[in-house]
Amino acid sequence: MKKWKVKNKLRIKHQKIRSEDLIEILLQNRNIISAPEKENFLHAKLEDVTIDSVGINKQELQKTLERLQRSFEQKEQIVVFGDYDVDGITGTAILWETLYALGFRVIPYIPDRVEEGYGLSIRGISNLISHITNIKLIITVDNGIVANEAVQFANSLGIDVIITDHHVSTDEENKPQALAIVHTTKLCGAGVAWLLSQQITNKTPNNKDVISSGSSAKQNDSGQARMTKYAELQSSHLELATLGTIADLVPLTGANRTIVKFGLEKLRQTKRPGLIALFQEAGIDPTSIGTYEVGFIIAPRLNAAGRIESAMDSLRLLCTKDMRRASDLAFRLGNTNRERQQIMKEATEHAITNYKLQMTNGVTKKIIFIGHESYNPGVIGLVAGKLVEQFYRPAIVLSIGETHAKASVRSIAGVNIIEFLRSLPEMYVNIGGHPMAAGFTVEVGKMELLQSKLEALADTHITDDLLQRSLSIDCELDLSAITPELFLSLQQLAPFGMGNPEPVFATRGVVVDGIKIMGREGKHVRLRIKSQESRIKNNGEKVFEAIGFGMAEIAKDIKVGDSIDIAYSITENTWNGKTKLELRLKDIQVNNTGF
Numbered sequence: 001m002k003k004w005k006v007k008n009k010l011r012i013k014h015q016k017i018r019s020e021d022l023i024e025i026l027l028q029n030r031n032i033i034s035a036p037e038k039e040n041f042l043h044a045k046l047e048d049v050t051i052d053s054v055g056i057n058k059q060e061l062q063k064t065l066e067r068l069q070r071s072f073e074q075k076e077q078i079v080v081f082g083d084y085d086v087d088g089i090t091g092t093a094i095l096w097e098t099l100y101a102l103g104f105r106v107i108p109y110i111p112d113r114v115e116e117g118y119g120l121s122i123r124g125i126s127n128l129i130s131h132i133t134n135i136k137l138i139i140t141v142d143n144g145i146v147a148n149e150a151v152q153f154a155n156s157l158g159i160d161v162i163i164t165d166h167h168v169s170t171d172e173e174n175k176p177q178a179l180a181i182v183h184t185t186k187l188c189g190a191g192v193a194w195l196l197s198q199q200i201t202n203k204t205p206n207n208k209d210v211i212s213s214g215s216s217a218k219q220n221d222s223g224q225a226r227m228t229k230y231a232e233l234q235s236s237h238l239e240l241a242t243l244g245t246i247a248d249l250v251p252l253t254g255a256n257r258t259i260v261k262f263g264l265e266k267l268r269q270t271k272r273p274g275l276i277a278l279f280q281e282a283g284i285d286p287t288s289i290g291t292y293e294v295g296f297i298i299a300p301r302l303n304a305a306g307r308i309e310s311a312m313d314s315l316r317l318l319c320t321k322d323m324r325r326a327s328d329l330a331f332r333l334g335n336t337n338r339e340r341q342q343i344m345k346e347a348t349e350h351a352i353t354n355y356k357l358q359m360t361n362g363v364t365k366k367i368i369f370i371g372h373e374s375y376n377p378g379v380i381g382l383v384a385g386k387l388v389e390q391f392y393r394p395a396i397v398l399s400i401g402e403t404h405a406k407a408s409v410r411s412i413a414g415v416n417i418i419e420f421l422r423s424l425p426e427m428y429v430n431i432g433g434h435p436m437a438a439g440f441t442v443e444v445g446k447m448e449l450l451q452s453k454l455e456a457l458a459d460t461h462i463t464d465d466l467l468q469r470s471l472s473i474d475c476e477l478d479l480s481a482i483t484p485e486l487f488l489s490l491q492q493l494a495p496f497g498m499g500n501p502e503p504v505f506a507t508r509g510v511v512v513d514g515i516k517i518m519g520r521e522g523k524h525v526r527l528r529i530k531s532q533e534s535r536i537k538n539n540g541e542k543v544f545e546a547i548g549f550g551m552a553e554i555a556k557d558i559k560v561g562d563s564i565d566i567a568y569s570i571t572e573n574t575w576n577g578k579t580k581l582e583l584r585l586k587d588i589q590v591n592n593t594g595f
Contacts, residue, residue: 004567006506019066019489022475026493027505028368029474039582040223041295042492045257046238051195054186054255058456063180064162066202071104074489076136078106079128081120081252082315083189084113084306086247086299090240093318095141095164098197101233107132108319110311113378117406118432118439119143120150120161135159142189142244145169149521151176164192167252167432170457186255190244193258194237201230238263239270240318241460246291249436251499260495264289274317277330278302289518291497301330304337307378309351344379348386349398351375355387366458366467369451369527371398371405379435381408392469394420394462396454404429405447414466424453429532430575471587473567477505479531487570487581502569504586505530512562513543517552525555529583530561545573545576548585557590565589 007029012022023042027033031130032041040048051061051501073079078099089110109128111117114125117556120140121536129135137160144151144163151161161178166189170173182196207224242263244494252260268287272275282297289298305313313336317329351370357363368387372575376382377399387395388410398405411417416435421428442450496502514528527546546568548555558564568583 002588003473004471004473004506006475008334008475012478012481015484016483017486019486022377022486023489023492026474026490030500032253038281039156044261046258046262049195049255049258051199051405054184054191054195056184056192056195057184060180060182061196064182064196065199065203067160067179068099068104069164072102074136075105077132077134078104079130079132080106080108081124081136081138081140082108082110083119083142084110085142086302087189088301089306089311089314089318090165090244090247091141091188091190093315094193094197094237094240095475096192097233097237097319098200098413101230108315110306110315112560113306113308117441118268120154120163121146122150122153125150125154125157125159129157136198137162140164141193142166144178146176146430148176151178154240164196165189166192187259188241188245189257190241191256191259192247193434195238198234199551221391233461235266236270237281239267239272239275242267243294243298243302245392246294246497247303249295249498252291252495252497253499254343257495257500260291263290264495267294272318273323273326274289274329276322276587277323277326278317278333279328280327281334291495292528295497300340301337302331304340305333307340308343308376309336320380322406331425340379343376344382344386347372347375347379348383351387352390355391356473365455367394367454367463368393369398369454370396370591371400371407371447373400376398377406380406381439384408384410393467394458395446398442400447405442405444407440407442408431408442409440411436411438412466413470415462418462420457421448421454421588423457424450427453471567472501472504472505474503475505477507479507479510479542480527480542482570482581482583484581487572490570504567504569506565508565508566510566512558512560512564515555515558515560516539519552520545522551523551525585527555527558527585529566544581544583546583546585548588551585551588554588554590558588 010025015315027038027041032038051058080092080096082088089343092108092110096106098108111124116127120143139162141164143165145167145171155160155177163176163178164182166187168185175181182192184192195405235291236278242260245260250256268289270286275587278298282301284293284297302314305311313329313332317326317333320326320329332558334475350372352372353369356370368391375397378548380397380399384395392412394409394411395414396407396409398407408415409421418433418435418438421431423437424482427442427446429441429443431438433439443544473541490503493503509532511532512527516526518526525548529546530544546566566588569586569588571582571584572579
């Protein structure tokens, strides 16, 4: 059972509530207090997302631009070295397209998850130089901030490295000895690449226009045509930065929220053949794309190739200008995603069974540690997420090889998992990640010792209250207060996601007027609900449909006429050309014990 935490004790009892008053409550709940904060949140401007606003070091940026200018003048071979998730793929596409359009000699590269592992690596660089000659500069995207050994290896080969990343550094005093580091934790990797691409397009160290520097290769283009072309390119790159930002689950606050807010508008009108084909394959109406469609429908397809095959197909899809090729690649990614789903399902079922066996002695550990030789390293992060979802405690899932095991980790609110893991630095071959997700490699011979150390650490650092599921509720509403006008006012806070959750409300004592179990496996429930007053007064008060995904088990003890407490968000549902308000259930308290 979830513990409900109501942030604002005000109960809105009637439909006359002013929308601005409710917005004020919701902003306070999000710690947006001052007038400038409110103005920036409600009236965000894309031009406010700048190098300065996200804290990128200008000296490092200057070194980057100077090195690129030299690469251009000397016609050096550059490699944009990305990552195999959506953030890395979109960021790689942004930076490669920018440099290529400006006339640089540049190729993109996405490492193989199994053969080369995450990020810039000695093996990855070795593979590169075996296929591409005379590389002089590597630019990382969404990785590199902890790649000390790989950077040293590149330097020993006469290759300069520029790191662009957003991950947390292991040691601020011991960063890689790269030529320059373009870094901020306020954006995702694609966001960093998006800002950098603007700088590359518009500036050089001596204040000349890079576009004019590259214009000799495009003598037939007028200056105005070139400017239009690059403006269109930067606009399409905002779409890609939006995909990366949503998919990487960075907080949708500040610059991230601004990028997504304006990027979704561009995404709904995209002209990229790859995205158009992907939307068609997924059965999505482009005009209705939001954070949900990106996070749960588009991102899994782009991620699938990097999980079990090669992420280069996803990169090719994003960058292709040929509609037929885009359709072929989108179809291939759709099939790969379905294969990934089956692999993940089998691994998840195996992991859940094994964990339950560990619990047979009645002792439940505060952290889950599960590994097996059969687990595909591309899906272990997803399996860890499923374990957290079911058992609500941090989960570590390992794919065990002959000598080393690769692990993906997912956490819960209140447990900074990367800090937790890094308290045992001597145990890992390498490690990296965020407060909510991480990954590491460990020698197989050390796995048992690592498990015991982490379980002991969890016993002392993870309190019991952190392991209790909770639900944050903005305030209480009477059903009569829910109107189309109120729903419209709530959209001022969109887009919603990590760090900026969709507003959640609670209503006590609603009456169940109808129940229907839904879904192929009977896991979902649709309730018809009305207020207590409508039953008492029989005054024909409006009735709402309330959908609870995965809540059929909770609803099994509910019958028509029962009084229940519900927590929900407010959505719109369009069917057969008719649009009506609908409640999306977050929790049901059958015995009215939620408050």
